[in-house]
Amino acid sequence: MSPATIYLQAYALLLVMMTVLWIISVWRRNASIVDPLWGTTFVVAGWWYFAHAPGGDPTRKLLLMTMVTVWGLRLSIHLTWRNWGEPEDPRYQAFRRRYGPQRYWWVSFFQVFVLQGTLSWIIGAPLLGAQLGAAPLGWLDGLGVAVWIVGVVFEAGSDLQLARFRARRTRPDELLTTGFWRYTRHPNYFGDAACWWGYGLLSIAAGGYAWALGSVLMTALIIKVSGVALLERSLGSQKPGYAEYARRTSAFIPWPPRRQ
Numbered sequence: 001m002s003p004a005t006i007y008l009q010a011y012a013l014l015l016v017m018m019t020v021l022w023i024i025s026v027w028r029r030n031a032s033i034v035d036p037l038w039g040t041t042f043v044v045a046g047w048w049y050f051a052h053a054p055g056g057d058p059t060r061k062l063l064l065m066t067m068v069t070v071w072g073l074r075l076s077i078h079l080t081w082r083n084w085g086e087p088e089d090p091r092y093q094a095f096r097r098r099y100g101p102q103r104y105w106w107v108s109f110f111q112v113f114v115l116q117g118t119l120s121w122i123i124g125a126p127l128l129g130a131q132l133g134a135a136p137l138g139w140l141d142g143l144g145v146a147v148w149i150v151g152v153v154f155e156a157g158s159d160l161q162l163a164r165f166r167a168r169r170t171r172p173d174e175l176l177t178t179g180f181w182r183y184t185r186h187p188n189y190f191g192d193a194a195c196w197w198g199y200g201l202l203s204i205a206a207g208g209y210a211w212a213l214g215s216v217l218m219t220a221l222i223i224k225v226s227g228v229a230l231l232e233r234s235l236g237s238q239k240p241g242y243a244e245y246a247r248r249t250s251a252f253i254p255w256p257p258r259r260q
Contacts, residue, residue, distance in 0.1 A: 001052060003128060003132055006049060006052045006053060006128065007121075009048070010049065010121060010124075011118075013044065013048060014041055014044070014117040014118075014120055014121050017041065017044065018034070018114060018116065018117035019109075019113070021033060021034055022108065022113040025112075026105045026108075029088075030087075030092075031088060031089070031095075031096075031108050031113075032086075032092055034112055034113055034116055035079055035083065035089065036079035036080040038075065038079070038116065039072035039073065039074070039075030039076040040072055040073065042068055042071075042072045042123075042127065043072035043073060045120070045121065045124045046064070046065055046068040046069075046124065049127055049128045049131050050065050053131040053132055054132070055133075055134045056130075056133060056206070057133070057135065057206065059137055060133075060137055060202060060206060061130075061131045063137075063145070063202070064127065064130045064131065064199065064202050067145070067148050067195075068127060070152070071148075071155075071195050074156060078156075078159055082163070092108070095107070119221070122214060123196070123214045124214060125210075125211040125213065125214035126196070126199040126203035126211050126214045126215050127199060127203075127214075128211055129203035129207075129208020129209075129211020130199065130202040130203040130206045130208060130211075131206070132206060132207070132208055132211075133205075133206030133207035133208055134206075135205065135207055137205075140201055140202075140204060140205035141202055141205045144197075144199070144201030144205065145198065145202075146198075147194050147195075147198040148194065148195050148197075148198025148199070149198075150191075151192065151193070151195035151196075151197070151198060152195060154187045154188070154190055155187075155190075155192050157179070157180055157187070157191075158179070158180040158187035161176065161178075161179040161181065162176060162181075162188070173238065173241075174239075175239055175242065175245055177245055177249070180254070181249075182249070182257060183250065183254040183255060183257065184249065184250045184253065184255070185228075185232075185245070185246060185249050185251050186227065186228050186231065186252055189222045189223075189227040189228055189252065190252055190253065192218075192222060192227075193218065193222050193223075196219065197215050199215060200212040200215030200216075228251060228252060232246075
């Protein structure tokens with residue numbers, strides 16, 4: 001099969017997966033169940049590419065899928081644990097109020113599930129690109145692995161620090177300013193982007209330059225749309241000390257804090 005055919009088949013697989021999730025969400029009246037499965041969608045697509053991509057260096061393919069599986073399943077397990085027993089995410093509740101209960105069940109299919117499946121498919125392009133080229137492993141692969149390790153450490157470490165902080169804080173407006181959060185206001189998002197640049201570098205090392213654009217899109221979404229930008233708009237009004245914290249702390253890339 002051609003790479004284009006394999007890529008389109010993965011999209012169909014993701015849409016089937018999202019449709020099943022949507023049916024469950026309608027039954028449970030909770031669209032939030034889509035969020036914990038975000039990381040798993042990349043694991044599913046990646047193993048599809050692993051099984052069907054022609055050629056490709058077998059060591060790089062196995063290395064990539066080990067990285068993707070560790071990252072994706074950790075993220076899904078973390079989000080499942082964090083959201084277990086919680087009500088529907090306020091974003092989806094707002095959509096439900098806007099469209100009304102009689103319409104939202106259908107609107108949510110396209111607005112939430114098809115959209116996330118499509119984004120996952122486009123962003124996950126490096127996972128195919130890295131498994132197509134037969135070039136042997138080189139220094140660029142090593143750089144990609146190193147960047148990915150930094151990303152996993154930041155993402156998993158900051159998630160753990162945030163969970164512990166939330167468990168012991170006494171006021172909802174308290175700020176976490178220690179650990180990874182001392183060097184960047186969004187260490188989990190930085191870690192996520194770094195992981196994707198690791199995949200992108202493996203794709204480039206395999207000769208899949210165009211496929212690596214998925215990593216660029218993921219970074220743009222994290223910084224400008226769904227991650228950093230979204231939180232910055234809300235945290236400034238919710239937490240009184242956030243302006244001072246933002247003044248001395250890097251927004252995204254880890255950096256020593258500015259002196260007061």
